[in-house]
Amino acid sequence: MAAIDIGSNAARLLITEVVQEPNGSTRFNKLNLVRVPLRLGFDVFETLTISEKKVDHIVSTLKAYRLLMDVYGVEHFMACATSAMRDASNSNAIIEKVKAETGITISVISGDQEASFIYENHIAENLDKDHSYLYIDVGGGSTELTFFNDNQLIFKESFNIGTIRLLKKQVPDTRWDEMKEFVKNKTKGFKEITCIGSGGNINKVFSLSKKKDGKPLPFELLKDYHKELSSFSVEERMKLYNLREDRADVIVPALSIYVSVMRWSDSKEIYVPKIGLADGLIHILHEKVKGRRAKQ
CATH class of the missing domain: 3.30.420.150 (Exopolyphosphatase. Domain 2)
Known part of the structure; x- marks a missing residue:
């Protein structure tokens, strides 16, 4: 499983192995954590928009993350963006571009959701x-x-x-x-x-x-x-x-x-x-996948 956290300072990719123990408990083993300092907030909090240069950096970063997830054989992943993307006037256009070029769907989450997701740990x-x-x-x-x-x-x-x-x-x-x-x-x-x-x-x-x-x-x-x-x-x-x-x-x-x-x-x-948002996203993703499997 993997989680992508696109923050105002950096974008992180967390790749985790989820192990079901014989006693019924779940163990989360971190396999890799990659951080790229995109620094989107430096654009957004002054101009309310993300520059073309930074948009290219986002796309390149997520292309690299996609390749890493493929190498690790990741089957399930989530990508969320926080404060900078919440405030950026061009976030919808960026989400469409990322989806078209990488196949990754970014969800822009509210501050309230962000607080909830972090607690998921x-x-x-x-x-x-x-x-x-x-x-x-x-x-x-x-x-x-x-x-x-x-x-x-x-x-x-x-x-x-x-x-x-x-x-x-x-x-x-x-x-x-x-x-x-x-x-x-x-x-x-x-x-x-x-x-x-x-x-x-x-x-x-x-x-x-x-x-x-x-x-x-x-x-x-x-x-x-x-x-x-x-x-x-x-x-x-x-x-x-x-x-x-x-x-x-x-x-x-x-x-x-x-x-x-x-x-x-x-x-x-x-x-x-x-721990951080990416860790919380892994827990949420695990619960979602577990729920889907239970329905099958």
Whole structure:
């Protein structure tokens, strides 16, 4: 199975082997994860359209992904696009072009769907029941928040605050205020909140921290990283932390979002299970295929 996630900063292809265990459980083995920094948000959040050059890059990337899926013998796949394609005035034309040239159908999903799909990884279900859990997924164009208490969904919400929008100064103070009020009001009165972070930037910070997998990052450490990384230029970050340019420029605005949401929800730590939208899509696809087989 494969999932393609076309985000505002990068497009990812995740190829996964789904194994049914004798005890009835399902194991998902990641076979390959490919990331291409298309950076669609840099066009869209300024001009509301995706340039011809970027359209060519999308088509070339998806042609390459199609070939990779063929080599791996992928039978089932899903392709979804998020914030940049939601905002682009020419997204329908791009979807038609991609379909004609690659055979891949792209679905542009809403922020609400994006929040739901990320939760499909069910990470919180494996954690203790003494806390409430707030998923924070930070992308180039939007941030998705999903909140659980006693395994019950309390809310899921999408905000047009993302790393590329922040770099492009496209996020007014009123939008920050709206998210702040929402988080403070909607998380009040619940059990102590633990956060679960997804997105390439929090994954990179987790790697830099040298923490063991499964261990959370304390809020204070995240604040320290934000302060430290903010003190360097993009070029210095690339050199000092061995970051690609397309990570070095967005990591600071990403941390500002994680730190803000954690502060507003009074959360002391964040788990980083290294999952994202593509992982959620694999779970959804698996359920769909299982459902089709059951009907046959």
